[in-house]
Amino acid sequence: MWDMAFAQTAQGPSGPSTLISFFPLVLVFVIFYFLLIRPQQKKAKEHREMLGKLKKNDEVVTSGGIYGKVMALTDTVVTLEVAPNVRIRVHRPQISEIIKGDKAPTKEAKEQ
Numbered sequence: 001m002w003d004m005a006f007a008q009t010a011q012g013p014s015g016p017s018t019l020i021s022f023f024p025l026v027l028v029f030v031i032f033y034f035l036l037i038r039p040q041q042k043k044a045k046e047h048r049e050m051l052g053k054l055k056k057n058d059e060v061v062t063s064g065g066i067y068g069k070v071m072a073l074t075d076t077v078v079t080l081e082v083a084p085n086v087r088i089r090v091h092r093p094q095i096s097e098i099i100k101g102d103k104a105p106t107k108e109a110k111e112q
Contacts, residue, residue, distance in 0.1 A: 051092055054078070059100040062090050067099070 054060070058070045060080065068080030071087060078095060081087050 047093075047096075050098060051095060054092075054095065054098065058098050060095050061097045061099060063094045063096045066090075 054070065054073065056070055056073065059067065060070060060078075061067055062080070066080070066082060066088070068082040068088070070078055071081045072079040073092075076092050077089050078092050079087050079089050
């Protein structure tokens, strides 16, 4: 009789497997990587390359919006002339754009 009692206790339907339950989390990470992380890394790489090509007499804009001409460069500091005989020192990564000077070819120039 005990044999029948054990045979009748069957397992109920189980939930989704562990792998399937992690799939939405993996999918969200992949979406974040392609929409947020990868473009930000690409932009940071372009900024580092631009800072590496910075040289004397380039006209630049700082992240604070100050326009100036590069007068001196070190590894971490750039001296800008913002007016005749007015020079300021800024942290090199704060240079956001080269206005005049040797720029890297843009995507539009490469396509033409």
